[in-house]
Amino acid sequence: DVKVTQSSRYLVKRTGEKVFLECVQDMDHENMFWYRQDPGLGLRLIYFSYDVKMKEKGDIPEGYSVSREKKERFSLILESASTNQTSMYLCASRSPVLGLAPLYNEQFFGPGTRLTVL
Amino acid sequence: AQSVTQLDSHVSVSEGTPVLLRCNYSSSYSPSLFWYVQHPNKGLQLLLKYTSAATLVKGINGFEAEFKKSETSFHLTKPSAHMSDAAEYFCVVIAGGGGNKLTFGTGTQLKVEL
Numbered sequence: 003d004v005k006v007t008q009s010s011r012y013l014v015k016r017t018g019e020k021v022f023l024e025c026v027q028d029m030d031h032e033n034m035f036w037y038r039q040d041p042g043l044g045l046r047l048i049y050f051s052y053d054v055k056m057k058e059k060g061d062i063p064e065g066y067s068v069s070r071e072k073k074e075r076f077s078l079i080l081e082s083a084s085t086n087q088t089s090m091y092l093c094a095s096r097s098p099v100l101g102l103a104p105l106y107n108e109q110f111f112g113p114g115t116r117l118t119v120l
Numbered sequence: 121a122q123s124v125t126q127l128d129s130h131v132s133v134s135e136g137t138p139v140l141l142r143c144n145y146s147s148s149y150s151p152s153l154f155w156y157v158q159h160p161n162k163g164l165q166l167l168l169k170y171t172s173a174a175t176l177v178k179g180i181n182g183f184e185a186e187f188k189k190s191e192t193s194f195h196l197t198k199p200s201a202h203m204s205d206a207a208e209y210f211c212v213v214i215a216g217g218g219g220n221k222l223t224f225g226t227g228t229q230l231k232v233e234l
Contacts, residue, residue: 044210044224092163109222111163
């Protein structure tokens with residue numbers, strides 16, 4: 003069965019702390035994604051990774067960085083947490099899109115990490 | 121550029137009555153469109169997807185959606201709502217040309233009442 007796991011369901015941190023959110027997938031997928039979900043805004047893409055050691059900025063990368071040292075693991079890093087980064091963070095993985103046609107392979111999502119920054 | 125608009129932030133129906141969740145899209149390329157569902161405290165699950173094959177797409181749990189290019193719409197329907205359908209639903213568009221970027225709508229919260 004397909005599985006994307008995230009290290010914590012709930013996390014509380016203080017302003018200025020460095021925060022690591024971990025995501026692991028067991029499907030041997032090349033592509034992995036980090037989103038944040040806020041009420042009334044839907045999901046917004048923070049970063050994605052095509053493959054190991056490859057990354058690309060999404061729509062809202064400011065204040066975040068990522069690390070992909072192994073294929074199955076994609077980490078989101080908040081270098082210095084701020085209160086406006088309080089949110090639900092969702093990780094997803096996918097087999098890569100093939101060719102230029104709008105083919106799409108389903109993104110599989112983890113359960114999310116609800117981060118509160120005090 | 122691509123975007124998606126979910127026309128209702130909240131929809132409330134009675135159990136056994138039809139469900140209609142509305143979604144309009146905008147895309148420079150021939151789009152692929154999806155509906156995801158998110159139950160409380162759970163991850164997102166794919167309900168169905170349209171990728172330029174049949175315009176009427178059937179998904180899981182009795183949901184279906186029709187792609188209407190002339191109306192730029194991709195509304196989600198179900199003939200008879202069940203209590204277990206209560207969740208948040210997201211319409212998603214992905215443009216061609218590589219297709220890494222998903223654009224999510226802001227979500228529609230579906231409430232099902234007895």
